[in-house]
Amino acid sequence: MNKFEQEAKKYFSNNVTDRDRAIFEGAITLGAIFHQFIGTPIKNDPKTIESLEKSIELSMSCQPYIEKITAKIIPSRLKSGEHIYDYSELRGENLILEVISKYGNVRVHSGMKYIDELDFPLMYIEKIEE
Amino acid sequence: MNKFEQEAKKYFSNNVTDRDRAIFEGAITLGAIFHQFIGTPIKNDPKTIESLEKSIELSMSCQPYIEKITAKIIPSRLKSGEHIYDYSELRGENLILEVISKYGNVRVHSGMKYIDELDFPLMYIEKIEE
Amino acid sequence: MNKFEQEAKKYFSNNVTDRDRAIFEGAITLGAIFHQFIGTPIKNDPKTIESLEKSIELSMSCQPYIEKITAKIIPSRLKSGEHIYDYSELRGENLILEVISKYGNVRVHSGMKYIDELDFPLMYIEKIEE
Amino acid sequence: MNKFEQEAKKYFSNNVTDRDRAIFEGAITLGAIFHQFIGTPIKNDPKTIESLEKSIELSMSCQPYIEKITAKIIPSRLKSGEHIYDYSELRGENLILEVISKYGNVRVHSGMKYIDELDFPLMYIEKIEE
Numbered sequence: 001m002n003k004f005e006q007e008a009k010k011y012f013s014n015n016v017t018d019r020d021r022a023i024f025e026g027a028i029t030l031g032a033i034f035h036q037f038i039g040t041p042i043k044n045d046p047k048t049i050e051s052l053e054k055s056i057e058l059s060m061s062c063q064p065y066i067e068k069i070t071a072k073i074i075p076s077r078l079k080s081g082e083h084i085y086d087y088s089e090l091r092g093e094n095l096i097l098e099v100i101s102k103y104g105n106v107r108v109h110s111g112m113k114y115i116d117e118l119d120f121p122l123m124y125i126e127k128i129e130e
Numbered sequence: 131m132n133k134f135e136q137e138a139k140k141y142f143s144n145n146v147t148d149r150d151r152a153i154f155e156g157a158i159t160l161g162a163i164f165h166q167f168i169g170t171p172i173k174n175d176p177k178t179i180e181s182l183e184k185s186i187e188l189s190m191s192c193q194p195y196i197e198k199i200t201a202k203i204i205p206s207r208l209k210s211g212e213h214i215y216d217y218s219e220l221r222g223e224n225l226i227l228e229v230i231s232k233y234g235n236v237r238v239h240s241g242m243k244y245i246d247e248l249d250f251p252l253m254y255i256e257k258i259e260e
Numbered sequence: 261m262n263k264f265e266q267e268a269k270k271y272f273s274n275n276v277t278d279r280d281r282a283i284f285e286g287a288i289t290l291g292a293i294f295h296q297f298i299g300t301p302i303k304n305d306p307k308t309i310e311s312l313e314k315s316i317e318l319s320m321s322c323q324p325y326i327e328k329i330t331a332k333i334i335p336s337r338l339k340s341g342e343h344i345y346d347y348s349e350l351r352g353e354n355l356i357l358e359v360i361s362k363y364g365n366v367r368v369h370s371g372m373k374y375i376d377e378l379d380f381p382l383m384y385i386e387k388i389e390e
Numbered sequence: 391m392n393k394f395e396q397e398a399k400k401y402f403s404n405n406v407t408d409r410d411r412a413i414f415e416g417a418i419t420l421g422a423i424f425h426q427f428i429g430t431p432i433k434n435d436p437k438t439i440e441s442l443e444k445s446i447e448l449s450m451s452c453q454p455y456i457e458k459i460t461a462k463i464i465p466s467r468l469k470s471g472e473h474i475y476d477y478s479e480l481r482g483e484n485l486i487l488e489v490i491s492k493y494g495n496v497r498v499h500s501g502m503k504y505i506d507e508l509d510f511p512l513m514y515i516e517k518i519e520e
Contacts, residue, residue: 002473002474004248004473004474004475004476005473005474007245007247007248008245008248008252008254008475011245011252011254011256012254012255012256013255013256013257013258015258016255016258019150020149020150020153020255020258021255023150023153023154023157024153024154024157024240024253024255025157026157027153027154027155027156027157027158027161028157028158028160028161028253029161030158030161031157031158031159031160031161031162031163031165032161032162032164032165032431033161033165034162034165034299035161035162035163035164035165035166035299036165036427036429036430037426038298038299038349039294039295039298039299039426040426040449041422041449041450041452041453042449042452043452047448048445048448048449048452051441051444051445051448051449052445052448052449054441054445055438055441055442055444055445058437058438058441058442059430059431059432059438059441059442060431062431062432062433062438062471062477063431063477064474064475065474081452083392083394083395084392084394084395084454084455085378085379085380085382085394085398085454086394087452089298089352092349110154113141115137115138115141117137118134118137118138118345119345120345122138122141122345123154123158124138124141124142125142125143125146125150125151125154126141126142126143127143128143128145128146128150132343134343134344134345134346135343135344138345162301164429165429166297166299166300167296168428168429168479169296169424169425169428169429170296170319171292171319171320171322171323172319172322173322177318178315178318178319178322181311181314181315181318181319182315182318182319184311184315185308185311185312185314185315188307188308188311188312189300189301189302189308189311189312190301192301192302192303192308192341192347193301193347194344194345195344211322213262213264213265214262214264214265214324214325215264215268215324215508215509215510215512216264217322217323219428219482222479248475249475250475252475264507264508267505267507267508268505268508268512268514271505271512271514271516272514272515272516273515273516273517273518275518276515276518279410280409280410280413280515280518281515283410283413283414283417284413284414284417284500284513284515285417286417287413287414287415287416287417287418287421288417288418288420288421288513289421290418290421291417291418291419291420291421291422291423291425292421292422292424292425293421293425294422294425295421295422295423295424295425295426296425370414375397375398375401377394377397378394378397378398382398382401383414383418384398384401384402385402385403385406385410385411385414386401386402386403387403388403388405388406388410
């Protein structure tokens with residue numbers, strides 16, 4: 001652990017475990033992605049979709065202790081750009097996220113997808129490896 | 131736990147504890163607040179500051195398992211509106227956040243503040259009560 | 261016109277009129293409000309709605325040459341908070357905006373509202389006074 | 391002009407010219423880009439920078455009457471990722487925008503760049519072709 005990580009650790013409660021921390025860092029990134037990118041104009045065009053997915057993955061991977069991000073925009077839920085007002089925005093309904101965070105020896109797989117039964121883009125913890 | 135909470139629980143790994151979940155939900159909200167509101171125009175005017183703090187607290191308290199949010203914008207780090215271009219944006223440097231999340235019997239106090247030594251708006255877990 | 265406004269004017273083409281500029285400044289603010297606040301959690305609770313409307317109006321009025329902003333969130337298009345996942349986000353469908361911009365002697369009334377026929381939150385110029 | 395454009399035109403004041411409209415649409419997009427993407431994590435890594443520039447250009451070109459967008463992130467103003475907290479956010483200080491909007495026969499070149507003398511990311515109209 002370098003001096004910057006040690007400095008940061010001072011602000012955390014002493015009883016915070018590696019597991020707590022790995023969960024914490026992954027969840028921050030899920031909330032961050034959603035509220036940073038929701039509202040972005042998007043239409044069912046492979047090049048535009050792929051570019052936005054890739055830039056979400058690359059930019060948000062700058063966040064601390066994030067090992068991998070996968071962003072998947074669902075083309076069938078997007079308008080197709082047939083006229084000038086025929087485009088969508090990125091929304092919980094058309095976005096699927098997977099985030100792998102790692103702190104110490106603990107790796108957490110968390111994600112987000114829209115759940116019909118809840119009419120809600122649910123964020124959840126899929127797997128904790130320690 | 132009502133049927134909606136039960137439905138949501140299906141998507142979580144079986145070994146997720148109440149402590150894990152309380153941390154997870156608080157962290158989502160920290161990441162969400164930052165990336166939703168960063169960039170909002172703001173100047174050193176008490177009415178504008180207080181209104182933005184209050185609306186961050188009220189709107190983001192809609193998020194699941196959030197018990198309390200405190201948002202504090204630091205007036206001394208804002209431009210004062212002396213001419214037409216003399217205003218700031220909400221940034222990590224001028225915002226302090228406290229979030230209390232609760233799941234089952236576990237209550238987590240997390241927060242965000244700008245740390246000079248890191249030149250970074252650090253998010254951290256201050257206290258876990260269980 | 262003070263020295264800051266004169267400095268800014270240097271970057272504008274010489275043939276830009278007061279009318280052009282009043283339209284330009286109002287439109288920036290419409291685009292800015294939408295993409296700053298869309299995605300904010302909100303439910304049908306008068307206090308939360310009123311607080312968010314007010315903070316949109318106050319914060320975005322910091323922008324150059326903006327005389328007045330009215331933000332109206334439509335309560336009937338919001339979820340009511342009956343369970344933990346029962347809340348909405350601010351969207352084009354539940355937000356109405358009016359912006360008055362003024363440059364020199366020209367005042368422009370512009371706005372945004374959701375148009376059913378377009379399935380689109382349209383931004384438009386309602387009136388130009390000169 | 392198709393039926394969707396005719397429907398939209400109803401909401402505009404009768405005395406709005408093609409010039410007014412081309413300015414209006416370009417300015418919306420400038421305000422939109424800034425407030426959608428400001429706050430995105432970014433570091434001085436060519437692949438990450440290029441990907442974010444490209445996705446800004448492609449996604450925001452969905453907006454009505456936008457002919458071309460150029461987004462340039464300034465690498466020298468970004469942190470380089472030497473440790474886990476050593477990254478930046480997209481800000482007015484490290485972003486340059488050019489937007490070409492066209493309505494009828496009028497083409498408007500507008501843009502945004504950070505102006506030292508104003509300590510402000512100024513949006514301006516560079517050229518109006520009609």
